[in-house]
Amino acid sequence: MSRLEDSIALLNELVxxxxxxxxxNLAMIENLANWLEDAGARVDLFHDETGxxxxxxxxxxxxxxxxxxxxxxxxxxxxxxxxxxxxxxxMIRRDGKLYGRGTCDMKGFIAAAVTMAPxxxxxxxxxxxxxxxxxxxxxxxxxAQALVxxxxxxxxxxxxxxxxxxxxxxxxEGHKGCCEYTTRFEGLAGHGSAPDRGVNxxxxxxxxxxxxxxxxxxxxxxxPADSRFDPPWTTINTGSVHGGIAxxxxxxxxxxxxxxxxxxxxxxAFVREDLRAYVYDALLPAMQAVWPEATIHTEVMGEVDxxxxxxxxxxxxxxxELTGANTADLVAFGTEAGLFQSLGMDVVVCGxxxxxxxxxxxxxxxxAQLSACVDMLExxxxxxxxx
Numbered sequence: 024m025s026r027l028e029d030s031i032a033l034l035n036e037l038v039x040x041x042x043x044x045x046x047x048n049l050a051m052i053e054n055l056a057n058w059l060e061d062a063g064a065r066v067d068l069f070h071d072e073t074g075x076x077x078x079x080x081x082x083x084x085x086x087x088x089x090x091x092x093x094x095x096x097x098x099x100x101x102x103x104x105x106x107x108x109x110x111x112x113x114m115i116r117r118d119g120k121l122y123g124r125g126t127c128d129m130k131g132f133i134a135a136a137v138t139m140a141p142x143x144x145x146x147x148x149x150x151x152x153x154x155x156x157x158x159x160x161x162x163x164x165x166x167a168q169a170l171v172x173x174x175x176x177x178x179x180x181x182x183x184x185x186x187x188x189x190x191x192x193x194x195x196e197g198h199k200g201c202c203e204y205t206t207r208f209e210g211l212a213g214h215g216s217a218p219d220r221g222v223n224x225x226x227x228x229x230x231x232x233x234x235x236x237x238x239x240x241x242x243x244x245x246x247p248a249d250s251r252f253d254p255p256w257t258t259i260n261t262g263s264v265h266g267g268i269a270x271x272x273x274x275x276x277x278x279x280x281x282x283x284x285x286x287x288x289x290x291x292a293f294v295r296e297d298l299r300a301y302v303y304d305a306l307l308p309a310m311q312a313v314w315p316e317a318t319i320h321t322e323v324m325g326e327v328d329x330x331x332x333x334x335x336x337x338x339x340x341x342x343x344e345l346t347g348a349n350t351a352d353l354v355a356f357g358t359e360a361g362l363f364q365s366l367g368m369d370v371v372v373c374g375x376x377x378x379x380x381x382x383x384x385x386x387x388x389x390x391a392q393l394s395a396c397v398d399m400l401e402x403x404x405x406x407x408x409x410x
Contacts, residue, residue, distance in 0.1 A: 062140035090151030096160030127376035132187025148407035163325020187374030200329035212275035221273030328361030
């Protein structure tokens with residue numbers, strides 16, 4: 024079979040692993056480890072604290088710095104309550120498309136990269152090629168943060184990384200960060216006929232959301248003059264508000280789930296400091312004046328660095344040479360790229376499929392896109408052998 028057909032066959036295997044973020048990814052990771060070991064790669068697995076999930080990091084080529092990382096996440100979003108035409112974990116090939124959960128986001132890239140491993144090994148690259156496959160990207164890039172810490176502890180210093188998120192094979196050199204939080208309010212319950220005798224957690228949560236909305240407007244005025252993002256400013260979104268139990272009961276608990284997507288680190292610091300002051304100078308004193316044990320606590324669900332565009336970027340240059348592209352773009356969605364950039368690597372995001380298909384029922388990857396990715400990686404093999 025051709026490498027494209029090999030990639031499709033492996034993708035079929037990978038889709039069959041239901042690696043929803045809430046579940047284990049070990050079966051898929053161990054499958055990939057076997058593939059890579061058979062190709063001659065040196066493979067390491069890094070398990071999380073529960074032992075139910077693992078990152079994979081593998082290398083083909085010399086034990087030197089300056090390698091190129093091919094990276095993807097193993098987890099997928101849930102299919103619950105989505106109206107799929109077919110079983111989402113049984114890939115269907117139809118009309119030039121490959122249907123199944125994760126085909127586009129982002130097991131297609133992983134399949135193409137792993138299928139190329141035997142060819143990379145046979146070429147005897149003078150520069151190492153690394154494979155980095157992570158867990159829990161969809162819920163805050165948890166696995167990638169752990170993997171970056173592991174690589175930093177080992178002193179391993181690759182110089183470039185290609186993150187294979189679906190970009191329709193366009194080169195992406197920058198995206199916003201993504202910070203997700205849950206802020207919880209604990210008040211004092213009571214009868215709704217005497218609201219002054221309780222501490223209504225829902226009402227204080229509403230005040231907190233109002234502050235988020237005020238900050239959202241202020242952030243528009245802080246947008247860098249040369250920002251290429253759309254929209255050009257840091258955004259804040261309130262995803263959900265929960266609290267209370269009945270019409271006539273003072274709510275003693277509430278929670279606000281919200282996110283921020285900063286275009287610059289200063290904006291994130293500005294928002295955090297403003298909210299800290301608002302909580303400790305305004306909200307908490309008002310709550311504790313009635314009930315001293317009232318609390319407000321913000322849990323960090325995930326804080327992921329953005330990918331900062333840089334004037335010089337080896338990864339951008341390499342992928343441009345491999346694909347023939349002469350432009351690089353920015354996107355609004357987040358990836359693990361900023362974490363790899365924090366290790367000192369030059370990073371781009373480039374992979375098969377459209378982000379428009381990600382997370383939706385009947386998710387699909389066009390075979391033509393997968394073919395373009397395989398072609399890119401074949402050219403990369405030749406480049407590594409000649410390096």
